[in-house]
Amino acid sequence: MGNFRTYGIKPYNILTLHGGPGAIGELKDVSEKLGTEFGVIEYLQKQPSIKELKVEIKEIIDNKMKPPVKIVGFSWGAWLTIFFTADYPELVKSIILISSGPFDAKYSHSIHQNRIKRMSPKEKDLFYKVQDKFKEGKNVRIKLLNQFVELMHKVDAYNFIGNNGSSTNFQINLYKKIWAEAAMLRKENFLLKSLEKIECPIKIIHGDYDPHPYQGVIDPIEKLKKDYKVTLLKKCGHTPWREKYAKEEFYNTLFDYLKNN
Numbered sequence: 001m002g003n004f005r006t007y008g009i010k011p012y013n014i015l016t017l018h019g020g021p022g023a024i025g026e027l028k029d030v031s032e033k034l035g036t037e038f039g040v041i042e043y044l045q046k047q048p049s050i051k052e053l054k055v056e057i058k059e060i061i062d063n064k065m066k067p068p069v070k071i072v073g074f075s076w077g078a079w080l081t082i083f084f085t086a087d088y089p090e091l092v093k094s095i096i097l098i099s100s101g102p103f104d105a106k107y108s109h110s111i112h113q114n115r116i117k118r119m120s121p122k123e124k125d126l127f128y129k130v131q132d133k134f135k136e137g138k139n140v141r142i143k144l145l146n147q148f149v150e151l152m153h154k155v156d157a158y159n160f161i162g163n164n165g166s167s168t169n170f171q172i173n174l175y176k177k178i179w180a181e182a183a184m185l186r187k188e189n190f191l192l193k194s195l196e197k198i199e200c201p202i203k204i205i206h207g208d209y210d211p212h213p214y215q216g217v218i219d220p221i222e223k224l225k226k227d228y229k230v231t232l233l234k235k236c237g238h239t240p241w242r243e244k245y246a247k248e249e250f251y252n253t254l255f256d257y258l259k260n261n
Contacts, residue, residue, distance in 0.1 A: 003043065003044040003045070003046045003047075003056065004041050004042060004043050004044055004060055004064070005028070005031070005041070005042045005044065006035075006039075006040070006041055006042075006064075007031050007032055007034065007035025007039075007040040007041075007042065008034070008035035008036070008037070008038050008039045008040050009039055010039050010066075011039050011065070011066035012039040012040060012041045012064055012065045012066065012069075013038065013039055013065060013066050013069050013070060013093075014034060014038050014039065014040045014041070014069065014070050014071075014072060014258060015040075015041050015043060015057070015060070015061065015065065015069050015070070015071045015072070016030060016031045016034070016040060016041070016042045016043065016071075016072045016073075016074075016077075017043055017045070017057075017071065017072070017073040017074065017077030017078075017080050017081055018042075018043075018044075018045065018074055018075075018076075018077050018168075019074045019075025019076040019077050019078075019099075020045070020075070020076050020077075020170065020171075020174070020175055020178070020179075021045065021076045021174055021175050021177075021178035021179050021182070022045075022170055022171040022172060022173070022174035022175035022178065023075075023076075023168050023170055024044050024045065024046065024168065024169045024170070024171060024174075025044065025168050025169050026074070026168045027042055027072075027074055027077075028042065029241055030072070030074075030241055030254075033241075033251060034072075034254070034255075034258070037255065038258065041060060041064060041065060043056075043057060043060060045077075045080070045174070045178075046171075046174070048174065048177050048178070049177070049178070049181060050080070050083060050178065050181055050182065050185070053080060053084075053178075054080075054083060054084050054087060054088075057080075057084050058084075058088060058091070061088075061091050067090070067091045067092075067093075068090065068091055068092055068093035068200075069091065069092060069093060070092075070093050070094050070095070070096070070258055070261055071084070071085065071092055071094075071095045071096070072095075072096045072098065072254070072258075073095065073096070073097055073098065073100070074098040074099060074239075075098070075099050075100065075101060075212075075238065076101065076178070076179070076182065077098075078097035078098065078099070078100030078101070078217075079100065079101065079103075079182055079186075079191060081095050081097060082095075082097075082103075082191065082194050082195050082198065083185075083191075083194050085194075085197075085198050085200065086193075086194035086195070086197040086198060089197070089198070089199060089200065092200055093200060093261065094200050094201040094202070094203065094261035095198070095200060095201075095202055095203070096203040096204075096205065096254065096257050096258070097202065097203070097204050097205070097217065098205045098206075098240065098254075099205070099206055099207065099210055099212060099238050099239065099240065100204070100206070100212070100217045101212050101216070102212060102213060102215075102216025102217065103186070103191050103192055103195055103216060103217060103220045103221075104186075104192060104216060104219075104220055105186050105187055107213050107215060107216025107219075108216065110211075110213055111211050111212055111213070114211035115127075115152075115155045115156070115211050118154075118155040118211075119151070119155055123151055123154075123155075126144075126147060126148060126151060127148070127151060129144075130144060130145070130148040134176070140172060145170070145172060149168075149170060153239070153242075155211070156210065156211055156237045156238035156239070157209075157237035157238065157239065157242070157243060158207065158209040158235045158236055158237045158243055158244075158245065158246070159235065159243060159244035159245055160237070160239075160242055160243065160244075161242055161243065161244050161247070162242065192220060195220060195221070195224060195226075196224055198226065199227075200227075201227050201228070201229075201261055202221060202226055202227065202228040202229075203228070203229050203230075203231075203257040203261070204217055204218065204221075204228060204229070204230040204231070205230075205231050205233065205240065205250065205253055205254065205257075206230070206231075206232055206233065207232075207233045207236030207237050207238060207240055207243065207246060208232055208233065208234055208235070208236060209235065209236055209237045210236070210237050210238045211237075211238065212238065214230075214232060218230055229257075231249075231253045233246040233249055233250060233253075234246065236250070
């Protein structure tokens with residue numbers, strides 16, 4: 001155990017889970033901001049399976065935190081939050097899901113369409129070139145991978161303001177392994193079954209310009225009659241803390257949710 005960073009002072013009662021999968025360090029800015037008022041642990045997901053990720057999260061909570069904790073999960077990290085909370089409800093007080101991918105696969109088809117229509121012909125060529133390499137299991141050169149990541153930032157955002165010097169150590173091999181497993185669990189409705197088990201309060205923050213449709217998050221939660229609250233940020237894409245028009249409201253909402261759970 002050691003795949004984590006701490007912010008603020010003890011007791012650590014907030015855990016942040018980045019997206020990707022494989023986007024290690026992605027929530028550094030958010031975790032630092034939260035650390036100005038809370039004790040926070042940012043988990044750096046380096047394990048190659050969802051089972052191993054859940055085991056390591058439990059070890060961190062058991063050994064470094066004061067449960068029950070509040071978990072903040074971004075994008076893929078929102079799914080991991082669901083998987084973990086379903087297995088260890090006694091360790092979790094509440095969860096905040098930021099820019100989550102759809103819980104039901106039927107909502108996911110529009111994500112690709114939303115992204116493609118925001119690309120120029122040259123950007124589409126880059127996108128499909130990298131996608132083909134992913135599908136074929138081929139390695140992607142670092143320069144090309146970085147260009148692809150930057151393209152995703154652009155098309156996923158309404159008005160992207162950059163990363164303020166904070167870097168994400170994107171691990172493509174982890175992405176391939178974890179995403180293949182996660183996508184299969186969603187396809188087999190295991191993600192929805194995990195969501196059904198959750199009894200703690202659920203808070204949702206989502207951008208109205210996020211290519212991941214917010215209906216794919218809200219509709220399943222409503223059908224399951226869960227205790228939830230949602231904030232839909234205007235003029236906001238996938239990473240709210242890096243959006244010109246939504247950053248301030250995002251942080252205000254996040255702090256409010258954490259203080260009032």
